[in-house]
Amino acid sequence: MNGAQDLGGMHGFGPVEPEPDEPVFHAAWERQSFALTLAMGFTGQWNIDASRHARESLPPAEYLSSSYYRIWARGLETLLLERGLVSEEELAGGKSLNNAGKIARILMAPDVQKVLAHGGPAERETNSKPVFAEGAHVRAINMNPAGHTRLPRYVRGKRGIVERIHGHHVFPDANARGDGECPRWLYSVRFEAGELWGPDGRSSDAVFVDLWESYLNAE
Amino acid sequence: MAHDHSHDHDEGSALSDTALRVRALESLLVEKGYVEPEALDALIDIYEHKVGPRNGAAVVAKAWSDPDYYARLMDDATAAIAELDFTGRQGEHMVVVENTPDTHNMVVCTLCSCYPWPVLGLPPVWYKSPPYRSRAVSDPRGVLADFGVSLPDGTAVRVWDSTAEVRYLVLPMRPDGTEGWSEEDLAALVTRDAMIGTGLSLTPDQAAAAAAE
Numbered sequence: 001m002n003g004a005q006d007l008g009g010m011h012g013f014g015p016v017e018p019e020p021d022e023p024v025f026h027a028a029w030e031r032q033s034f035a036l037t038l039a040m041g042f043t044g045q046w047n048i049d050a051s052r053h054a055r056e057s058l059p060p061a062e063y064l065s066s067s068y069y070r071i072w073a074r075g076l077e078t079l080l081l082e083r084g085l086v087s088e089e090e091l092a093g094g095k096s097l098n099n100a101g102k103i104a105r106i107l108m109a110p111d112v113q114k115v116l117a118h119g120g121p122a123e124r125e126t127n128s129k130p131v132f133a134e135g136a137h138v139r140a141i142n143m144n145p146a147g148h149t150r151l152p153r154y155v156r157g158k159r160g161i162v163e164r165i166h167g168h169h170v171f172p173d174a175n176a177r178g179d180g181e182c183p184r185w186l187y188s189v190r191f192e193a194g195e196l197w198g199p200d201g202r203s204s205d206a207v208f209v210d211l212w213e214s215y216l217n218a219e
Numbered sequence: 220m221a222h223d224h225s226h227d228h229d230e231g232s233a234l235s236d237t238a239l240r241v242r243a244l245e246s247l248l249v250e251k252g253y254v255e256p257e258a259l260d261a262l263i264d265i266y267e268h269k270v271g272p273r274n275g276a277a278v279v280a281k282a283w284s285d286p287d288y289y290a291r292l293m294d295d296a297t298a299a300i301a302e303l304d305f306t307g308r309q310g311e312h313m314v315v316v317e318n319t320p321d322t323h324n325m326v327v328c329t330l331c332s333c334y335p336w337p338v339l340g341l342p343p344v345w346y347k348s349p350p351y352r353s354r355a356v357s358d359p360r361g362v363l364a365d366f367g368v369s370l371p372d373g374t375a376v377r378v379w380d381s382t383a384e385v386r387y388l389v390l391p392m393r394p395d396g397t398e399g400w401s402e403e404d405l406a407a408l409v410t411r412d413a414m415i416g417t418g419l420s421l422t423p424d425q426a427a428a429a430a431a432e
Contacts, residue, residue: 008329010353016365024267029241035259068347094243100251109257119307122384150382204375210383
C-alpha cells in the first residue's frame with residue numbers, strides 16, 4: 001500500500017539525530033509493547049507480513065508522528081480486534097469482559113530461548129528454477145495495490161540488474177492477506193542512483209533492493 | 220531481570236496516553252491468558268541485556284583474523300555466524316557486505332525496521348525513524364555527513380534496502396596499525412554504526428581515547 005511507511009526518497013524529515021546514550025527501551029511501555037508483540041506473534045493468530053500490514057495501515061499522520069514502539073502497540077491492537085480476540089471496550093478498560101478466544105499456542109518462559117533461536121525462516125523448498133540469472137537486466141513492475149507489498153514506490157518502473165539470487169521465499173503480498181505463503185524466487189536487484197533519482201543521484205552510487213520474481217519483468 | 224508489571228516507575232507520575240493504553244493492553248492479554256508474564260520478562264531481558272552489537276563485533280573481528288572464516292562468512296553468512304551461536308529471529312537469512320577502499324556499504328529498511336537482531340540487537344530509534352529511512356537511499360552521503368562521516372571521492376556507496384527477510388551486516392575495513400592484534404582487541408574497534416554502515420571502525424588512537432573517557 002502507498003502508506004506512510006513507504007518512506008524511501010521522501011524529503012523534509014530533517015537530519016538523522018542519534019541519541020547520546022541510546023537506551024534499548026525508553027520506558028516501561030516500550031518494553032511491554034515489544035514483548036507483547038513478540039509473544040502474541042508466537043500464538044500463530046497472524047504472520048509477520050500481516051503484522052507489518054497492520055502497522056503500515058495506521059493513518060499516515062499518526063504513523064509519522066508515532067515512535068516505533070507506539071506503532072507496534074497500535075498494530076497489535078488492530079490485529080487483536082480484527083481476530084476478535086479483544087473488543088474496543090476491553091482495550092479501553094484493560095479488563096476482560098468476554099470469554100477469551102481460542103489460542104493454539106502460548107509462549108511460555110522456558111521455551112523463549114529456543115523459540116528465538118529457531119526464528120522464522122522464510123525460505124521454502126521448490127522444484128522450480130529462478131527465471132532470472134545473476135546479471136540479468138530487469139525492470140520493476142509498476143503497481144499500486146491497496147494491500148501489503150514490499151515493492152517500494154521509489155523502484156517501481158525502474159531498471160536494474162540482478163545482483164544475487166537469495167532463494168525461494170514466502171511472498172509477503174499474499175501471506176499478509178491470508179492467501180497462503182505462495183513462495184517465489186527472491187533476488188537482490190541493483191538500481192543505479194541515476195536511474196532512481198535522475199540528476200539528483202550520484203553516478204557512482206547504487207541501491208540494492210530485495211525483490212520477488214513477480215515484481216520483475218525482463219528488460 | 221525483575222520486571223515490574225504494576226508500576227511505570229521510569230515515567231514519573233504523569234503517564235502518557237500511550238503508556239496507559241499499553242499497560243491496559245498487557246493487563247488484558249494476561250487476564251485473557253494469551254500471554255504469560257514470565258515469558259514477557261524473558262523476552263525483555265534477552266534483548267535489553269544479552270543480545271547486542273558485541274555479537275556482530277565478534278563476527279567482524281574473526282573475519283579480520285581468520286581467512287578461512289572470512290571465506291565462509293562471505294559464502295554463507297548465516298552458517299558462519301551460527302558458528303558463533305548467533306542465530307534465529309531476524310537473522311534467519313544473513314548476508315555480509317564488505318567495505319573496501321572503493322566501496323562503502325550502508326543498510327536501511329525504508330519500509331519498516333528490519334535489522335539483524337542476533338548480531339546487532341534491537342535497532343536504535345534513528346534507524347526506525349523517517350529521517351534515516353527516507354534519505355538513506357536517495358542521499359546516503361548526506362546521511363553519512365549527519366554521522367560525521369565523509370568518504371573519499373573515489374569511494375562508491377552501495378545502499379542495501381532490507382525489503383525481504385534477508386538481513387545485512389556490513390564488514391567494515393580493518394583499521395591500519397592493528398597487525399597481530401587479538402580478536403578481542405580488534406572487536407573493541409568495531410562499532411555498531413560501522414556494521415550498519417553509518418560509521419567506520421575505530422582507529423587504535425580513537426579506541427584508546429574512548430577508553431580513557
